[in-house]
Amino acid sequence: MSNLIDRLSPEARNAPESGIVEVFNAGWGRDDLIPLWAGEGDLPTPDFICQAARDSLGRGETFYTYQRGIPQLREALAGYHEDLYGRAFSPERFFVTGSGMQSIQLAVQAVSSAGKEVIVPTPAWPNISAAVEIHGARAVSVPMREEDTGWRLHVEDIEAAITPRTTALFLNSPCNPTGWVASEDLLKDILSLARKHGLWIIADEIYALFYYAEARRAPSFYDVAAEDDQIVFVNSMSKNWAMTGWRIGWISAPAKLGQVFENLIQYSTSGVPSFSQWAAVAALRDGGDFVQQQISRARIGRDTVTDGLKRLNRVRILPPEGAFYLFFKIDGVTDTRQFALDLVRETGVGLAPGTAFGPGGQSYLRLCYARRKDHLEEAVRRIGSWLSSI
Ligand SMILES: Cc1ncc(COP(=O)(O)O)c(C=O)c1O
Numbered sequence: 063m064s065n066l067i068d069r070l071s072p073e074a075r076n077a078p079e080s081g082i083v084e085v086f087n088a089g090w091g092r093d094d095l096i097p098l099w100a101g102e103g104d105l106p107t108p109d110f111i112c113q114a115a116r117d118s119l120g121r122g123e124t125f126y127t128y129q130r131g132i133p134q135l136r137e138a139l140a141g142y143h144e145d146l147y148g149r150a151f152s153p154e155r156f157f158v159t160g161s162g163m164q165s166i167q168l169a170v171q172a173v174s175s176a177g178k179e180v181i182v183p184t185p186a187w188p189n190i191s192a193a194v195e196i197h198g199a200r201a202v203s204v205p206m207r208e209e210d211t212g213w214r215l216h217v218e219d220i221e222a223a224i225t226p227r228t229t230a231l232f233l234n235s236p237c238n239p240t241g242w243v244a245s246e247d248l249l250k251d252i253l254s255l256a257r258k259h260g261l262w263i264i265a266d267e268i269y270a271l272f273y274y275a276e277a278r279r280a281p282s283f284y285d286v287a288a289e290d291d292q293i294v295f296v297n298s299m300s301k302n303w304a305m306t307g308w309r310i311g312w313i314s315a316p317a318k319l320g321q322v323f324e325n326l327i328q329y330s331t332s333g334v335p336s337f338s339q340w341a342a343v344a345a346l347r348d349g350g351d352f353v354q355q356q357i358s359r360a361r362i363g364r365d366t367v368t369d370g371l372k373r374l375n376r377v378r379i380l381p382p383e384g385a386f387y388l389f390f391k392i393d394g395v396t397d398t399r400q401f402a403l404d405l406v407r408e409t410g411v412g413l414a415p416g417t418a419f420g421p422g423g424q425s426y427l428r429l430c431y432a433r434r435k436d437h438l439e440e441a442v443r444r445i446g447s448w449l450s451s452i
Pocket of ligand 1: 101161162163164187234237238266268297298299300306309310311
């Protein structure tokens with residue numbers, strides 16, 4: 063067996079096991095499980111979205127389809143962006159993919175290559191660096207700084223990490239796992255830096271609507287960039303519309319890159335099923351109320367776990383400004399991987415260990431609060447009683 067593995071490519075052989083999946087595998091299937099480890103809520107996809115998929119299958123749409131995405135979905139994406147960012151968007155900017163994860167893979171394929179470097183501020187969702195490294199490039203972590211008021215990303219730290227091999231930097235805001243949100247000024251500064259060094263930006267704004275300040279959405283590179291800036295936006299239907307299991311997302315990039323993204327899609331998945339695309343059209347056109355409901359639930363979830371964990375008096379929390387995760391520290395807990403494995407075994411509460419999120423995150427735990435309030439209260443109660451017993 064080891065011989066077979068030795069014969070694999072180093073990129074495949076060295077791909078790390080996701081630290082989140084390790085805990086998930088340890089606890090999955092328990093009857094009393096409260097799964098707060100993964101990045102998804104507990105609501106199923108609304109029926110009007112499922113119905114659009116059933117209708118598509120009923121029409122016999124079971125064949126290959128447009129590589130860039132069906133025109134109706136690309137138009138719906140343009141409309142969604144126009145409404146959210148208050149300006150015109152051409153459908154030609156949008157490329158439908160098989161998930162946010164695949165959008166990341168294709169973006170990385172487009173802007174880096176073997177031996178090149180992509181800068182990734184950490185703590186970060188582990189799949190980002192893994193996607194870079196599987197592609198043969200190197201993910202260069204730039205740890206964010208923990209300050210009393212929250213996480214901070216310093217542009218000079220990014221600049222110090224740039225080498226002649228750097229081709230891109232990845233920015234995820236609102237951030238999974240920290241809940242940090244980049245200000246518009248910071249986005250401007252990062253864009254200037256990228257322009258100065260001729261770098262690409264991969265902008266992951268998939269949690270843009272999960273923003274807890276008094277605004278409809280988080281600041282975006284769309285607010286500060288020109289149409290043809292070197293930015294590839296990666297996005298997903300997963301979070302806003304409770305569609306994690308559908309595996310559908312999109313890329314937004316200068317329309318000039320259309321042929322390139324068409325090719326990358328052709329040579330990876332060869333397109334996204336028509337029925338999922340029609341479901342996405344329904345979500346984008348008619349899903350506004352549902353998204354609002356999701357955001358209100360997340361806001362309640364955020365307050366519930368923040369207040370509950372604070373009462374335990376052993377927990378350090380920086381209130382998240384966006385996304386739907388609490389990234390917190392428990393006094394006395396140093397090995398968060400072992401803690402998460404023990405916690406799920408002893409209490410049935412599934413958390414993600416900070417060790418999964420790269421430099422800077424090791425001593426934290428991540429909890430997804432996009433769930434029913436009573437489940438979150440119960441999770442906090444179990445964490446509290448277990449902590450008092452160890
Ligand atoms: C920051 C970030 N980007 C991208 C994704 C990918 O989402 P999906 O592949 O479900 O569309 C996730 C999922 O958790 C995420 O947290």
